[in-house]
Amino acid sequence: MIDILICDAHLYLDRDWEIAGGWIAIEKNRVHSAGGPGQPMPAAARIINARGRLVTPGLVNAHHHMFQNLTRAYAPVTRNGLFSWLETLYPLWTGLDGEAVYLSSYISMVELLLGGCTTSTDHMYVHPRPYLMDAGFAAARDIGFRFLATRGCMTRSQENGGLPPAAVVQDEDTIMADCERVVARFHDPAPGAMTRVALGPVSLFSASEQIMRDCLAMAERDDLRLHTHLAEDVEEDDYSLSIYGCTPTEHFERMGWATPRAWIAHYIYPSTSEAERLIRAGVGMVQCPSSNMMIGNGSADAMDLRERGMNVGLGTNGSATTDMACMWMEARNAMLLGRIRNGPASMVARDALDMATRGGAACLGWDDEIGHLRPGACADLVIWQSSPVALAGAMTDPVEAWLRYGPMVAGTTIVNGQVLVEDGRPLQSGLADALHRHAREARRIQKLD
Ligand SMILES: [Zn+2]
Structure with a gap:
């Protein structure tokens, strides 16, 4: 029946x-x-x-940081660029706990559902307390949302030349032990899965070479996806040159991450030959149009990358940069960005819709079941x-x-x-209560009480 x-x-x-x-x-x-x-x-x-x-x-959100809706439109950073934006917000995010992560995930998922998204990723990379990944999966379970969370991390604090304070970075052994725990508990490789896990430091400049290699080795052992931000900001080039003596893409390749199991966020500043190499390697890429425009740090030529053979998806990015987690809006903004860059013939609605469905699903290695409605699909x-x-x-x-x-x-x-x-x-019966509690947590995180 x-x-x-x-x-x-x-x-x-x-x-x-x-x-x-x-x-x-x-x-x-x-x-x-x-x-x-x-x-x-x-x-x-x-x-x-x-x-x-x-x-x-259902649209597929291939890049998000759900906890950031606790600092949505945070007034002191509304004029900041990426690096100073991060440096201002990291100290606030040290207040994250299980309640805050559960509620921010819950609200994110309902917000995404209203914008037509049925599967989302979450790159959770701030871990001031243990077991925070569990709270996001609990929210997905309570709502019935399809969820792929990346166990993100940072190892390089300000003392070691990184951007974040020591309170939100972890050592490699702690990170990998939690990766093992989270994958054992929440990664379901079976068809029709509601929860999956990917691995990946937030960015190359916040991560040691050891953690990059450890994540790669575990991903290959357990057949997991890999995710990180790459070539997002011009400052990243100088940073990478000073630490690693090469460009971000070259470092990515040296770490062995140029594989079909990796998808990367933004990819705004590669050279033509670097992009060509990652396309050939099968790396996927997710554009976050609203975030790119809000931060004002440029955007990738997504249609060009797509036409050259890259899997290109769309993402909302964290609510603190985008301020609105709506995949319909991202599809619209992707089309507008594409047309302003390359002219009106370069991109139409079906291109954006394809990125928001098939493209995102392919980034997640999940396009056998989601991102289309062929018989047998989810x-x-x-x-x-x-x-x-x-x-x-x-x-x-x-x-x-x-x-x-x-x-x-x-x-x-x-x-x-x-x-x-x-x-x-x-239709979530717990939404009113979650909104009430979310407001309390947002005030606490923003130190307004
Ligand atoms: Zn991001």
């Missing part, structure tokens, strides 16, 4: 498969089938009439809605309309076959 049948929608099922006026059937937690007008629909326990609306795969999808005023006159192309007009929000978000947002409203 089919559990949910969505009918009379414009279905964007995959990069090369759309059906106008179609239906899609969900059985348990998988896509069962899809068809067009005139093709017989199966009987279903629940039918959702999505007349005139666009249905897409039942993660979105029925989009906007006000009739915003959509008035959009008659010819529902996918272009999706990204050119708006704001678009997820009318219905389904993850793993479960409806988590309906009529634009989040």
Whole structure:
């Protein structure tokens, strides 16, 4: 028996498969089938009439730092560049504990669901207390959100030439022991997994060579993904040259990280030949358009990298730089950034949607099951809605309309076959309590009490 049948929608099922006026059937937690007008629909326990609306795969957020919504739009750093922004915020983030991480993750996931995201990463790299990863996974479990968390880390504090204070860095043995624990507890390599774990220091300049090699060795042993920030800021070049005597990309390669299991955030400042080498190595890349523009440190030519063969996904980045964790907005901003860089013919809505679905899923090594809606895929999808005023006159192309007009929000978000947002409203019964507690934690972290 089919559990949910969505009918009379414009279905964007995959990069090369759309059906106008179609239906899609969900059985348990998988896509069962899809068809067009005139093709017989199966009987279903629940039918959702999505007349005139666009249905897409759930968007995949390939880069985030969920704890940062505790310092969202923090006034003292609103004019700062990346490095001074980090140096101001690190001391506040030393206050992170399990309650703060649980609540920031919970709020992040609900916020992402409202923007049409059904799978997110989280690069959690500040560990002033033990067991903080567990709190993020607890939030994902309580909501029913599909979650891949990177056990991030920093080993190089200010005393050793790094940016963060000693309170948020750890030694290599402590980090690797926790990596082993977190992977054993939360990494599920099985099909349909709801939780997976990746490894990776926050950036090369905050990490020792030993921890880079240790993470690589464990990832190869346990078949895990690797993630870090790379070539995000011009200052990073000087920094890398002074510490390692080479560029960030060269250091990345020397550490053995140029492998298909790695995906990197930003990648704004490689040389042409460096980018070419990482493309050939199969490294994936995630662009965070809103964050790039908010920090004002440039952005990668994502379409060029994509056309040259790189898996390119999109990410929100941490809430403190982006301030808004909405993957629809990231897709729109990616398209605008691409067109302002290379002209109007260079990029259309389908390119951005492909980055936000297939591209992100490929970065995570998960595109066999998510990022598309072919039969057998995970039942993660979105029925989009906007006000009739915003959509008035959009008659010819529902996918272009999706990204050119708006704001678009997820009318219905389904993850793993479960409806988590309906009529634009989040269905989590714990949300009001979580918001109340989040406000208390944000005041504490920002030292406002
Ligand atoms: Zn980041």
